[in-house]
Amino acid sequence: MPDLPFDTTDPRLAAAAWTRVAEPGDPVAGALRARLGAGAALEWLGHVRRSGRSSPAVPPGGTLQEDGVTVLEWDKAVARWLPRLEDLDIRRELSMLDAVGGRLLLPGDAEWPAALADLAERAPAALWVRGHGRLDRPRPAVAIVGMRASTGYGETIAAQLAIELAERGVVVVSGGAYGIDAAAHRGALSADGLTWAVLAGGVDRLYPAGNTRLLEAVMEEGVVLAEPAPGSSPGRHRFLERNRLIAALGRVCVVVEAGWRSGALNTAKHAEELLRPVAAVPGPVTSMASAGCHRLLRDHGAVCVTDAADVLELLAPSGEDLAPDRPVQPGLLDGLDPLGSRVLDALPARSAASLGSLARAAGLSEREVRAGIGRLELTGHVERSGAGWRRSRGPA
Known part of the structure; x- marks a missing residue:
């Protein structure tokens, strides 16, 4: 059978070819590339194809404890990969990548994650x-x-x-x-x-x-x-x-x-x-x-x-400057003095109130309510409504 129609010693071509030969996440393919390198791994696979596979296919070095792949697993993996060698010419896929303005990244490239x-x-x-x-x-x-x-x-x-x-x-x-x-x-x-x-x-x-x-x-x-x-x-x-x-x-x-x-x-x-x-x-x-x-x-x-x-x-559990300060929603009475807080607290949530009704609700004199209302108007907390006052509709 003919050799592969591209240079398997080119590391970029060889690595790209493995994305066609093996399915994503194939750990046996990863172990083979780690042992031989992408190019030599393809050459060994081509040798297995030419030899006719009369016995279980195991790469040079046999089964090694460090990669944990058994003879049966090697043989099954080779059986998965060999059919994809038949029409493999990774230059075709690289041309498709060029056509859409893409790029190929390999481990060791500066951009590799x-x-x-x-x-x-x-x-x-x-x-x-x-x-x-x-x-x-x-x-x-x-x-x-x-x-x-x-x-x-x-x-x-x-x-x-x-x-x-x-x-x-x-x-x-x-x-x-x-x-x-x-x-x-x-x-x-x-x-x-x-x-x-x-x-x-x-x-x-x-x-x-x-x-x-x-x-x-x-x-x-x-x-x-x-x-x-x-x-x-x-x-x-x-x-x-x-x-x-x-x-x-x-x-x-x-x-x-x-x-x-x-x-x-x-x-x-x-x-x-x-x-x-x-x-x-x-x-x-x-x-x-x-x-x-x-x-x-x-x-x-x-x-x-x-x-x-x-x-x-x-x-950022170690305290990197990533986490934003959690927003604290301001309370209705935040930032007010005691008199302003008391008057605002006495105002109905949705209706207006006269000075007299506010004085009764707050337990204050009308003079005190008038002073408090004046401050609340300046801070944007209240607004006039007819003959009385109501809470502002917009933010203070």
Whole structure:
């Protein structure tokens, strides 16, 4: 059989080829590349194909304790990979990437996200990237995920979290899908923040098609990235493996809405395995859209979050200057002297009152009420209403 039609000693071509040969997150492929390097691993696989596989395929060095792969696992993996060598010419996929103005990233490149090293043998061989942003910006990132069939409540919360996090310089990472993902991306964009979308299929085809404009907006300042090569379809298994990248890229994983079997729970599981803090937003106990969040809170030790300040505390537990001061709602009587407080407290909430009625309600003289009213008018707390006074309709 002919050799592969491209130079396997070129590290970029070889790494890119592995995104076609092996499925995302294949730990046996990761172990093989770690042992031989991407190019030599392809050459060995080509040798196995030419030799006809009369015996179980085990790479040079045999089974090693450090990679933990058995003879049977090697053989099954090779059986998965060999069919994809038949029409493999990664230059075709690189041309597709060029056509959409994308770029290929490899481990060791300046832009490669250091956080992906936590995936060990399940780290990508390469990333296919589109967008004007960069993945090596020195900003913390938070993953915001949830179900596609989201509610208005969930979308509002996801967008608000993303807005407030983006305003603090946090990158919002999500999956570009309908529902909570889209709300999180839109929230970050509305705050002129950065957001990254991790796709399950090739970056040449923005998916879902209904979010094309959103993903194009993401690429203006952020990035759209994928592990499968251009031309790859977003199969269900690829969504599940895509989720590990979302979990790895975020320093915290926030699940906003999730049904009992939502894929967002898979992202949370990956984050937990990577020792990332997992947070969940509570919802109505009657809503099936929040059942998965409540499950995370009850059974998996997720942290309950209700606003961005909660998330920032998880993101910067060591006291980094990220968490905003929590807003304290001013009380009606805050900043008033005792006389003004007493008069304002005596005013009805929704109707006007005369000086005489106020004096009786407050237990003050009319002269004292008149003095108090004068101060309250100056501070904007009260306004005239006919022959009496009422609380101001606008803020003081």
